[in-house]
Amino acid sequence: MVRSIIVADIAEVQKLAESLPNIANQLGDGRCVPVLTTSIQQLLLVQNGNPVMGYRVADASISQEAGFRAIENFLDRCGNKKHLVMLYDEAKLARLIEFRYVKIGLEKREQCMYVIPEDDIESPESIKKQMEEFGIDTEHYVRDGSLKFVRIQDPAKDPDGFKAGCQKTLESLVSEVRKPVRMVLHVRYQFNTKNEIEEHADFENVIESSFTSFPGSILCNHYIGSNTQEKHGEWTKKMLQTHDNVFVVSSQRGIPFIFT
Amino acid sequence: MTSNFVPKSLHANRDSPLEYLAEMSGSRHIAVLYENEKRAIMMQYWYIIHGLAKGQHCIYTTHDDVDKVRSSMKVVGVDVEYYEKERGLLHIRKIDSLKTREDSGAVNQLITTAFEGAKPPFRLVVRLFDGKIKTEDESKLCVEVESAAQEGFTKKAPSGNPFTIFSGYQGSMMCHYPVEGAGLDLISKLMAAHDATVFVPKSGDMKLVYTTMDGSQENSVK
Numbered sequence: 001m002v003r004s005i006i007v008a009d010i011a012e013v014q015k016l017a018e019s020l021p022n023i024a025n026q027l028g029d030g031r032c033v034p035v036l037t038t039s040i041q042q043l044l045l046v047q048n049g050n051p052v053m054g055y056r057v058a059d060a061s062i063s064q065e066a067g068f069r070a071i072e073n074f075l076d077r078c079g080n081k082k083h084l085v086m087l088y089d090e091a092k093l094a095r096l097i098e099f100r101y102v103k104i105g106l107e108k109r110e111q112c113m114y115v116i117p118e119d120d121i122e123s124p125e126s127i128k129k130q131m132e133e134f135g136i137d138t139e140h141y142v143r144d145g146s147l148k149f150v151r152i153q154d155p156a157k158d159p160d161g162f163k164a165g166c167q168k169t170l171e172s173l174v175s176e177v178r179k180p181v182r183m184v185l186h187v188r189y190q191f192n193t194k195n196e197i198e199e200h201a202d203f204e205n206v207i208e209s210s211f212t213s214f215p216g217s218i219l220c221n222h223y224i225g226s227n228t229q230e231k232h233g234e235w236t237k238k239m240l241q242t243h244d245n246v247f248v249v250s251s252q253r254g255i256p257f258i259f260t
Numbered sequence: 261m262t263s264n265f266v267p268k269s270l271h272a273n274r275d276s277p278l279e280y281l282a283e284m285s286g287s288r289h290i291a292v293l294y295e296n297e298k299r300a301i302m303m304q305y306w307y308i309i310h311g312l313a314k315g316q317h318c319i320y321t322t323h324d325d326v327d328k329v330r331s332s333m334k335v336v337g338v339d340v341e342y343y344e345k346e347r348g349l350l351h352i353r354k355i356d357s358l359k360t361r362e363d364s365g366a367v368n369q370l371i372t373t374a375f376e377g378a379k380p381p382f383r384l385v386v387r388l389f390d391g392k393i394k395t396e397d398e399s400k401l402c403v404e405v406e407s408a409a410q411e412g413f414t415k416k417a418p419s420g421n422p423f424t425i426f427s428g429y430q431g432s433m434m435c436h437y438p439v440e441g442a443g444l445d446l447i448s449k450l451m452a453a454h455d456a457t458v459f460v461p462k463s464g465d466m467k468l469v470y471t472t473m474d475g476s477q478e479n480s481v482k
């Protein structure tokens with residue numbers, strides 16, 4: 001566990017997340033990424049996939065709630081053109097964060113695309129229902145074309161391989177979007193084989209390195225509840241290197257694998 | 261303003277400079293000696309932003325236009341208006357530069373107007389001299405002033421030393437100097453006049469060195 005700096009209140013976590021990576025990046029030694037979490041530390045500054053500093057509010061009993069609010073506040077101020085990722089094992093909280101991201105986009109008249117894979121435990125219908133309960137008028141937005149639900153095929157079935165399948169899926173999605181877009185992307189519910197895990201990490205790297213040409217922002221989502229250190233440790237580290245911002249929504253006290 | 265403060269040894273510290281500056285507590289007089297101004301400015305902002313996040317009053321002094329500092333902070337994502345207006349924690353102040361021994365204006369400004377509206381514990385970023393220290397006379401004056409300030413911090417300042425104000429000072433003070441091409445004599449004297457020094461090279465690792473009085477630790481940098 002990295003050292004914790006105790007901050008005055010949760011608003012400071014958001015302020016730090018907005019400034020520290022820029023400052024640290026100019027000090028050198030590699031790209032710094034802010035990781036907002038529902039764990040003991042609400043913010044971690046990660047450099048080259050490794051945590052370097054941690055920040056938390058003084059009252060540990062409210063750490064999950066504080067972390068959740070910090071993520072919400074961050075999304076409220078977050079501009080377009082961001083490649084975000086959420087790693088979660090608390091599905092209910094993760095959905096609330098996704099829906100807030102979607103709602104903000106719809107209110108800004110951006111197109112929002114919710115992409116869900118065929119192996120997911122959720123379906124477009126179940127997500128639509130949850131969005132309505134959250135307060136999004138899905139009927140209205142679907143009718144005017146602002147909100148789209150897309151179910152995608154398993155990239156592992158692509159004859160050219162998992163990574164190629166991911167890339168083809170994304171290209172196909174991008175060809176359908178209206179600019180600017182906000183995409184909630186679930187590319188696969190779980191990665192099972194070593195090959196899938198490695199190729200997915202490569203795919204995220206491809207997105208990140210060509211993100212300037214993406215017509216908006218993406219919130220990638222990965223369920224990590226069944227992940228293991230042995231199989232997914234390196235993948236997790238790569239997720240922390242290939243996104244502008246990371247959200248970890250976990251019921252665990254630490255953060256799975258690297259931050260415990 | 262002269263000082264008898266001579267450290268027995270200087271110690272490289274295992275902590276990273278970033279951790280040290282982020283966690284900074286208590287009364288500390290620290291120096292940032294740099295070869296790369298951009299990185300040094302980021303180091304100053306790093307120090308300031310951690311103070312603000314803890315709810316501390318942070319005073320950033322400049323010889324330049326204060327709006328230039330504001331803009332530069334905004335570029336890296338510091339919410340200047342929030343900290344200046346809503347929280348009242350950030351105080352960006354213009355002060356004169358010190359040019360001669362007889363010139364007490366800059367020191368007086370520092371110990372009076374720079375702190376207006378601020379409450380302890382403080383974090384203060386300051387440099388009394390503008391630009392690079394070029395002549396031997398400038399070098400001597402700089403060391404005298406820093407040594408006098410350190411005497412204030414260590415409660416050893418004689419009466420008449422304006423830096424006695426720092427004997428009851430609650431907080432830390434970061435001084436910053438460009439040292440590219442500077443002689444070892446100046447660098448070692450500046451280090452001796454501070455509790456700790458952060459070296460910011462053109463590129464690569466930054467180093468944190470503590471100045472101690474007991475000479476008992478290992479890894480000393482002589």
